[in-house]
Structure formats: structure tokens, C-alpha cells
Amino acid sequence: MAADGTGNYATIQAAVDNANSGDTIIVSPGTYYENIIINKIGLKDLELRSASGDPANTIIANSTGSHVISMSYGDNLTIKGFTISGAGTGNAGINMVGSHHCTIENNIFSNNALGVQLTSSSTYNTIRNNIFSKETAAGTAINIARSGSNEISGNTISNHSSGILIGGSDGNKLSSNIVSQSIEDGILLQANSKNNILENNLVSTSGRYGIYCANSVDNKLISNMVSNGTNGINLVFSPGSTISGNDVSFARDHAIFLDNSSNTNVENNSVSSSPYGIALRYSNNSNVVNNYAYNNTRGIYITLWSNNNMLSGNKAYSNNNGIVLVYSANNNIIENNEVNSNNNYGIVLGNVFENKVLNNKISQNDRGISLDDSSVKNRLSGNIVNSNRGYGIRLDNSDYNNITSNIVQSNKNGIYLVNSNNSYLINNTVPDSERAIQLWSSSNDKLINNILSNNRNYGILLDNSSNNELSGNTAFNSTVGISLSSSVDNNVSGNTISWNSNHGIFLCARSLNNLIYNNNFNNAVNTNVRNDKCTWNVANTSGRNIMGGPYLGGNYWAKPDGTGHSQITPDENNDGFADEPFITSNVTDNLPLIDVPDPIAPIADFSANPTKGIVPLTVEFKDLSKYATSISWDVNGDGKSDGNNSTLVYVYDTPGDYSATLTATNENGTSTKSITINAEEFIVYPVADFSANPMSGYTPLSVQFTDLSQNAISRNWDIGIDGTIESTNASFTYVFSVPGSYPVRLTAINENGTSSKDLTITATKKNSGGGGSRGGGGGGGGSPEPARNVDVKELS
Structure with missing residues (x-):
């Protein structure tokens, strides 16, 4: 058919009205002003296409406010190769109602309020390789309403209000579409749309959201590229989804955002150059795993009662802040992440509780790990925090936290507590900083079994801090091992303080009522004490002391050159105490320890x-x-x-x-x-042995077999080793009638087992003068025959 009325039909509608199932309608180039309705009952397998296959050559423009093409209850219909335009407000270029297995491909949709619309349970349709554009940004290119299991792929969409809209629809797949310049949303899932797949789409320059899921569950967003929008990928009240392998960049707000969307997997995404890389708000029990967040203001941001989430295997590089948990984001696990080269914090927790920060690598940030704003009962363990420009770990106004088994190395300062009480610092290793551990205005903290070495100023510094316990720490090769400034009522015991360049321990004039005992001092200058109000020994008390002696008392006073008081003062009564008290400026230790060799336990061998x-x-x-x-x-x-x-x-x-x-x-x-x-137990096994006489000769060959076995109670003879038992007697005779070599096996048996022995009998044919043969057996082959009156079977 042609636009000028020539051909088989004057209009496309006329061709459609007369079409039957399986027909193809070919439309010649031209401009057609029609509203086409395809609603014939039972019509299927119809193809409507342009003759040239070039959408620019065929234009279908409606002249009213109706759909350009309406398709109702179609089955396996195809429309391809057209330019379709002119659908006004509320109308579509192609509108499909209750249609299935239809294909819309290789068309251009220009300036329609709606490009393609699927409604009323239109299923298993394909919309692919179409171009949707508008001169003024409005409308929706593809609208899927209450229709499932459709495939939308390879379409190019630009300058709409929303590019693709899925509402109340399940099981659709959107792949490899290019959506740009949407005033609102590039791709929108809403109204409880479930189990949809969005994969390999390119979405850019969206006014509101690149990809937006609202009140929609269990969807998969995979390997999409979203850029230059206000927000990248946003889920709101949309739990149970998977966001995987996406690249989201240059969002003006959030790159990936979960808002009230729990039980979501966010994995293997790249988020960059946005205020928020990955953000969770009111979202619980989600996995944020193996993502790469870089060049964002906040790499990963968890806030507002987002609880019980797992952050693992992520890389947060070159953000302003790497990983942030604030405002009651509780009971989360931050584990095995790499947080490097961030301008401010590596990991920061603010006003949160009971989070676990475990086994992360945090380096080259301005500050490593920070807990502030009343963050309580958090656990920091197994982290490697090194080469940060400020402190490695800092607690500010945060109580009841556990800082254990971290390596905090080569930071400006190691671990710093400010107004932070009742926390545990245990088994940390803090070398190569200015101050390894510092407490400022902090009380009731326990510093136990930490190793503090090669620090430029202090191993441990307490400033205006009281009622703390310093026990079992090793502070060596720093300027000062332990320093107390305006700090009172602290317990310093069981520490090894050695090889520090200025002095082992310093107490200012206002550091009063501290108890300092059972420490091992070994420095050129052990003390610099500005008051005499501290106690340097406890009463003689049974218990193993730090030097191996049987009693607790004072401290061990040594010097690297071997001239320390505890090294040169005798212990005549062998009680583990030097016989003279240690007295120096403002220090009196009445029970100085001596070095008692470790007891030697027996070794059984x-x-x-x-x-x-x-x-x-x-x-x-x-x-x-x-x-x-x-x-x-x-x-x-x-x-x-x-x-x-x-x-x-x-x-x-x-x-x-x-x-x-x-x-x-x-x-x-x-x-x-x-x-x-x-x-x-001694076990007697049988030993098989026998004789054969003779072992060779001419046929018919008669052989006497005699059992010579030891420890046997029975036996089996097998002539030919074919599994047939010829005899069980201790001795018997067998006649071989046919020439050949015959294996013979004797198996000797007793209650503990069996034993076997094999021999070979060779029977040859005796030549006669006439060249014939004698003897029986029937010529060359067959089995030897037994002699008469010998109870054996013929060997077969």
C-alpha cells in the first residue's frame, strides 16, 4: 500500500482490517495521517512494517488526541520500521492492551506524550532498538503498567520527563537501553513492581533519579552505567533487591542510596565523584560488599537507624571521608575494607553503638579511625592503621568501647582518647608515632598488654586523666615511656618500660595518688617525678611478680649498663626483694624487685x-x-x-x-x-608347598602331586588355574593326554588365612617314524585326559 492511495489498500487501517493471522502488511514510504486500531479477535502473527525498513521514510501522524496505534489483545504482532509521532496528552505512539508476544522494533517515536505503553497484563512482549525523542522534555518514552515478563532492550531515549516507567509490573527485563536528559527519572520502578531486571543500561543527565525504585521489591540492578544526574540509583521502601556491578558517577547528591530498603545486596559497584557514594538510611540487614568508592565527599555513608548491615571488602579511596556511620547506625559490621588516601577521615563513627570495625586496612588518610559524639560499646579489632597524617585511632566523647589487637603504625599520633571513659585498649601494637597512646580528660579506661615502641615523644601519655589502669604494657625506645600530667589515682603495674631516651616514667607536680608497682624499669634515667604523693610499692603479697619472684611489692629498677639498684643490690634472704629500698627524687620503693630466673619445669622423655x-x-x-x-x-x-x-x-x-x-x-x-x-597375638598362617613328579614328559603324562604345605588343615588343587577344583586330597595323580604347558596351583588353608603356590607341567608329543601321532587325546588340542582309576576331572 502507498500513502497516495495506490496499492492494495488506500490506508493502513484498511489493510489491518482485512488482515488475517500470519499476514504481513508492507507500507510504502510516505506520510500517513491515521489512528490505527488493531483489535480483531483472534488475530495473531501479523507483521506491520515499512517497505524500506528505514523509519525516516514512513511517518504515521494522528490528527486527533488518540493513540497513534492501538493494539488490543494481540498475539505475536510485530510493528517495525516506522516513525510514529503526534500522540497528545495521555496518549501513546503505540498503546498495547492485554497483548502478548508482540514486538515493537526499529521505530522512531517522536514528540509523543507516551512513546510505547503496555497495560492490562500485556506480557512477553519485546520493545527493542527504537528511538524515542521529544523537542520539549515531557512525557514518558516507555510505560509498562500492570504488565509482566516483557523485554525492553537496545532503545535510545532522550529528553523525556521519565525515560522508562514500570508500575505494578513484575518480571520485566530492561537491558542495554540508553536513557538521557530526563527531567525527572531515567528509569522508574514503582507501585510494587517485583523481580524486574535492569541490566547494562546507560542512564545520564537525569533531573531527579537515574534509576529509581519506589515501593518495589526483589529487583536486580546489574551492570548499569549512571552518570551526571541529581541522584544515581535510589531505592525507597524497596527491600530485597540486588544492586551489582553498576558504575555510578557525578551525581549531584547520592550515587547509590537505600532509603527504608532493607535486605539489599549492594556489591561490586563503582561509585565516584558524588557527595555520597553509597548511602543507607533506615535500611537494615543489607550487604555492602566489594564496592569501589572514590572521589566522593563520603565514600560509604550509613545513617539513621540503619542497623545490622555488613560492609565488607570495599575500597574507599580518595574521598573526603571514606566510611561514615552516624546517627544511630548500630550493630553494623565493617570488615576487611581498604580505606586509603581520604582527605579527612578514613572511618568515622558518630553517635552510634555496638558496631564492629574489624580487620580493615586504613592508610594515608588525614585521620584513620574516629569515634565521636557519644559512640558507645563499639569494637575496633584487628585493623591495620598506618601512615595517616593525624592520629591513627581517636575516641572523642565516646565511652565503653573496645580497642583490641590493632596495628597502629607510623601515624602522627597512635591512639588518642578525649573525654572518653570506661574503654579497653588491649593488645594493640603502636610503633613509630609521636605519641603512641594518649588519654586526655578520660577516666576508668584500661590499657592492657599494648606494645609501644620507637615513638618520638611518648609511649603512654595521660593528661588530666584519672582512675585508669595501665597494665602489662611494653613501652620502649621512645623519648618517655609513660608520662602522667595532671593525672591522679591511676594504677600503673606490670609494665615493661625500657630503653627510653629521656626517662622511663614522668609525673608532673599535679599527678598525685598514683599507684606504681610491679613494673620493670630499664632506662638510663628511670624516673622524673615532680611530687612525692604517689605510691611505689604495695605490701609484701604472695603472687608471681614481673621478674619471676614469688611476691608482689615494688618495681624492678635496672639500667642498660647494669648499674641499676635492682641489679647491684643483694637479696640475702632470697625473698625476691633487694635488701635495700630504692630511693631517688620523690620516689621511695620499699620493696624493689630483683630478677628471679624463671623456674625450670621438668621435661618428660x-x-x-x-x-x-x-x-x-x-x-x-x-x-x-x-x-x-x-x-x-x-x-x-x-x-x-x-x-x-x-x-x-x-x-x-x-x-x-x-x-x-x-x-x-x-x-x-x-x-x-x-x-x-x-x-x-602370634598368628600361624599356612605356607603352601607341593611336589610334582614328573614335571615334564611325553603324553600321556602321569604326574603325582603331593602336598608339602605347613600349618594347613585343608587344600585345593586347581589344574589349569581355571577356578575348578580338581582335588582336595593331600596326594593324587593326574594324566595329561594333550601336549602343552599346564599351570597348577595349590591353595593351602587354615583358620587364619590362605597361601598359594604355582608350578607348570609340560607335556610333549613323542614323534613316531611315520609322522603320525599316537596316544589319545584326539590330536593337537583339547584337554589332557585323566588316567584310568584316578579320581580327577578332565581339564577343559
Whole structure:
């Protein structure tokens, strides 16, 4: 048909009205002003296409406010190769109602209020490789309403209010579409749209959201590229979705945002150059895993009662702040992330509680990890925090936190607590900083078993801090090991403070009522104390002290050159205390410790020869223990002593496995060693043996077999080793009638097992003068025949 009325039909509508299932309507180039309605009942497999295949050559323009093409309850209809334009407000270029398996492809939709609209359960339709554009940005290019399992792919959409709108529709797939310059949303899922897949779409320059899911659940957003919009990917009241492998950049607000959207997986995305890289608000139980956030104001941002989320394996590089948890984002896990080169904080927690920050690598930020604004009961453990320009870990107005087993190295300052109380700092390693651990105006904190080395100023500095416990720490090779400034009522005990260049411990004039005992001081200058109001020893109390002595008292006072008070003062009564008190400026230690060598415990060891054999088994045991004053043998495992001499000979009469144990004892304890002795029962196995006479000869060859086996109670003879038993007698005769080599096996048997022996019998044919053959067997082949009156079977 043609636009001038020539051809088979004057109008497209006329062709459609006369079409039957399976027909193809080919439209010649031209401009057609029609509103086409395709609603014939039962019509299917119809194709409507332009003759040229070039959408620019065929234009369908409606002249009223109706849909340009209306398709109702169609099945497997195809429309392709047209330019479709002119649908006014509320109308579509193509409107599909209750239609299935239809294809809209290779068309241009120009200046329609709605480009393509699917409604009323239109399913399994394909909209692909179309171009949607408008001169003025308004309307929606593709609208899917209450219609599922459709595929929208390869379309190019520009300058609409919304590019693709999915409402109340499930199971649709949107892939490889290009959507740009949307006034509002590039792609929008709303009204409880479920199980849709958005994959490999390119969405840019959206006024509101690049991809927006509102009140829609269990959708998958995979490998989309979203850029230059106000927001990139936003989920609002849309739980259970997967956001994976997307690249979102240059958003003016959020790159990826979960708002009231819990149980969501956000994984393997790249977010960059936005105020918020990945943000969660009122969203719980989600996984934010293996994402790359860079050049954002906030790389990953968790806020406002977003709880029980997992942040793992992410990389937050070159943001202003790397990972941020604020405003009651509680019970989250931040684990195994890399947070590097951020301009301000690496990881910051503000006004949150009971989060776990575990095993992260945090380096080259302005500050490493920060807890502030009443962040309580959080746990920081196993993190490597190094080379940050400010502090490694800082707590500010945050109580009851646990800082354990972190490596905090080469930061300006290591761990810093400001107005932070009742926290635990345990087993941290803090080298190469200006101040390894500093407390300012902080009380009731416990600093236990930390290693603080090679720090430029202080190992531990307490400033205006009280009632803290410093125990079991090692502070060495810094300027000052431990310093207390205006700090009172602290307990400093069990620490090793050595090789510090200025002095081991410093107390200013206002650091009063501190208890300092059971420490190991070994510095050229051990003390610089400006008041005499501190206590340097406790009363003589039973208990192992830091130098191995049996009593607690004062401190060990040593110097690297060996001239310290505890090194040169005798201990005549061997009580572990120097016989003279240690007295220096403002320090009096009445019970200075001496170095008591560690007690030597016994080491049990012995040999046994043999460890395995037949009963009765005689075994010789020899004591090889070290440092033992007495020994005891229990070689049969009955819990009773079998002797206490250095050598023991024992006979095992009953078969079995026995645990032989030696217990070695001295005044410092006991030690045991055990080995297993295998006493085996004597088992007699049969040994097969027999004779054959003769073993070769001419046919018919009569052979006498005689059993010579040992320890056998029965036997089986197998001539030819074919599984047939020829005899069970101790001796028998067999006649081989046919020439050949015949294997013979004797199997000897007793109650413990079997044994076999094989021999070969060779029977040859005797030549006669006439070249014939004699003897029986029927020529060359077959089986040997048994002799008469010999009870054997013929060998077959």
C-alpha cells in the first residue's frame, strides 16, 4: 500500500482490517495521517512494517488526541520500521492492551506524550532498538503498567520527563537501553513492581533519579552505567533487591542510596565523584560488599537507624571521608575494607553503638579511625592503621568501647582518647608515632598488654586523666615511656618500660595518688617525678611478680649498663626483694624487685625398645627426662605406678595396644609423655608347598602331586588355574593326554588365612617314524585326559 492511495489498500487501517493471522502488511514510504486500531479477535502473527525498513521514510501522524496505534489483545504482532509521532496528552505512539508476544522494533517515536505503553497484563512482549525523542522534555518514552515478563532492550531515549516507567509490573527485563536528559527519572520502578531486571543500561543527565525504585521489591540492578544526574540509583521502601556491578558517577547528591530498603545486596559497584557514594538510611540487614568508592565527599555513608548491615571488602579511596556511620547506625559490621588516601577521615563513627570495625586496612588518610559524639560499646579489632597524617585511632566523647589487637603504625599520633571513659585498649601494637597512646580528660579506661615502641615523644601519655589502669604494657625506645600530667589515682603495674631516651616514667607536680608497682624499669634515667604523693610499692603479697619472684611489692629498677639498684643490690634472704629500698627524687620503693630466673619445669622423655611385637612381648623402658627430681612409670595404662627407677623392663602377656606413660616431677611442676606399645597375638598362617613328579614328559603324562604345605588343615588343587577344583586330597595323580604347558596351583588353608603356590607341567608329543601321532587325546588340542582309576576331572 502507498500513502497516495495506490496499492492494495488506500490506508493502513484498511489493510489491518482485512488482515488475517500470519499476514504481513508492507507500507510504502510516505506520510500517513491515521489512528490505527488493531483489535480483531483472534488475530495473531501479523507483521506491520515499512517497505524500506528505514523509519525516516514512513511517518504515521494522528490528527486527533488518540493513540497513534492501538493494539488490543494481540498475539505475536510485530510493528517495525516506522516513525510514529503526534500522540497528545495521555496518549501513546503505540498503546498495547492485554497483548502478548508482540514486538515493537526499529521505530522512531517522536514528540509523543507516551512513546510505547503496555497495560492490562500485556506480557512477553519485546520493545527493542527504537528511538524515542521529544523537542520539549515531557512525557514518558516507555510505560509498562500492570504488565509482566516483557523485554525492553537496545532503545535510545532522550529528553523525556521519565525515560522508562514500570508500575505494578513484575518480571520485566530492561537491558542495554540508553536513557538521557530526563527531567525527572531515567528509569522508574514503582507501585510494587517485583523481580524486574535492569541490566547494562546507560542512564545520564537525569533531573531527579537515574534509576529509581519506589515501593518495589526483589529487583536486580546489574551492570548499569549512571552518570551526571541529581541522584544515581535510589531505592525507597524497596527491600530485597540486588544492586551489582553498576558504575555510578557525578551525581549531584547520592550515587547509590537505600532509603527504608532493607535486605539489599549492594556489591561490586563503582561509585565516584558524588557527595555520597553509597548511602543507607533506615535500611537494615543489607550487604555492602566489594564496592569501589572514590572521589566522593563520603565514600560509604550509613545513617539513621540503619542497623545490622555488613560492609565488607570495599575500597574507599580518595574521598573526603571514606566510611561514615552516624546517627544511630548500630550493630553494623565493617570488615576487611581498604580505606586509603581520604582527605579527612578514613572511618568515622558518630553517635552510634555496638558496631564492629574489624580487620580493615586504613592508610594515608588525614585521620584513620574516629569515634565521636557519644559512640558507645563499639569494637575496633584487628585493623591495620598506618601512615595517616593525624592520629591513627581517636575516641572523642565516646565511652565503653573496645580497642583490641590493632596495628597502629607510623601515624602522627597512635591512639588518642578525649573525654572518653570506661574503654579497653588491649593488645594493640603502636610503633613509630609521636605519641603512641594518649588519654586526655578520660577516666576508668584500661590499657592492657599494648606494645609501644620507637615513638618520638611518648609511649603512654595521660593528661588530666584519672582512675585508669595501665597494665602489662611494653613501652620502649621512645623519648618517655609513660608520662602522667595532671593525672591522679591511676594504677600503673606490670609494665615493661625500657630503653627510653629521656626517662622511663614522668609525673608532673599535679599527678598525685598514683599507684606504681610491679613494673620493670630499664632506662638510663628511670624516673622524673615532680611530687612525692604517689605510691611505689604495695605490701609484701604472695603472687608471681614481673621478674619471676614469688611476691608482689615494688618495681624492678635496672639500667642498660647494669648499674641499676635492682641489679647491684643483694637479696640475702632470697625473698625476691633487694635488701635495700630504692630511693631517688620523690620516689621511695620499699620493696624493689630483683630478677628471679624463671623456674625450670621438668621435661618428660623416655625410650621404649621394642614398641611392637608378638606376645609375650618384653619391652625395656629408659628415662630420658630433663630437670626431673622423681619419675613414675605407668606402662600398661591402668593408672597405677609400675615403678620409679630410671630403667624398667615389662612383659606384655596379653595382646593389645597399651599407653605407656612417664610422669616427671620437680618442685616447679610435672610433665608427662606417652607412647603406644603394640602387643600382637602370634598368628600361624599356612605356607603352601607341593611336589610334582614328573614335571615334564611325553603324553600321556602321569604326574603325582603331593602336598608339602605347613600349618594347613585343608587344600585345593586347581589344574589349569581355571577356578575348578580338581582335588582336595593331600596326594593324587593326574594324566595329561594333550601336549602343552599346564599351570597348577595349590591353595593351602587354615583358620587364619590362605597361601598359594604355582608350578607348570609340560607335556610333549613323542614323534613316531611315520609322522603320525599316537596316544589319545584326539590330536593337537583339547584337554589332557585323566588316567584310568584316578579320581580327577578332565581339564577343559
